[in-house]
Amino acid sequence: MGEKRALAGVGGIHAGPSAREPQSDQNAQTTERDASRLWHVTLSVSGAEAPLAEVRRALEQLAHDHPFLLTSRYANDHAEIRYWEEARDLHDAAAIALRLWGEHRATAHLPPWEIVGLEVIDRETYHLRVAEGYGPPPATPVGVHPF
Secondary structure, three states, rough: HHHHHHHOOOOOOOOOOOOOOOHHHHHHHHHHHOOOEEEEEEEEOOOOOOOOOHHHHHHHHHHHHHHOEEEEEEEEOEEEEEEEEEOOHHHHHHHHHHHHHHHHHHHHHHOOEEEEEEEEEHHHHHHHHHHOOOOOOOOOOOOOEEO
C-alpha cells in the first residue's frame, strides 16, 4: 500500500493504456475504481487508566510516526484520533485504520487500549457534514490535546 501511495504522487507514472490508445468503457471504470481517494478517519480507543503524560507522549510519537495524523484528543482512559487516509475504497481505509493502533503500539509506547469506535467517511461526505453544521468540525488546532 505504501508503494502505491508513493507512486500515486509521481508524475509520469501511468499504469493504464497510453494516451494515444482509446479507453473502452470497461477500462475507464476499472481506472476509476482503482484510483485512490481520501477518507476521513476517526478512531476511538479506550481501556485501563494510564498517566496523562504518558498518553500524551505516546500520541505525539504516533503523530510523528504517522504524519497524516491531524489531531488527537485524549484522557487517561480513552483517546480519539482523526486523520486523512488515502485508499482505494472504504474497505481498504477501514482495514488500515483498524491496524493503526496495534501496529504502532510498541514503537510509540501506546497504552494497551482496544479500538472501541471507527468512522470512515469519504472527503465529500466530510465536507458536506461540516458545511451543514454537523459531523466532525475541522481539525483545529492540529496536534495532540486533552479532551
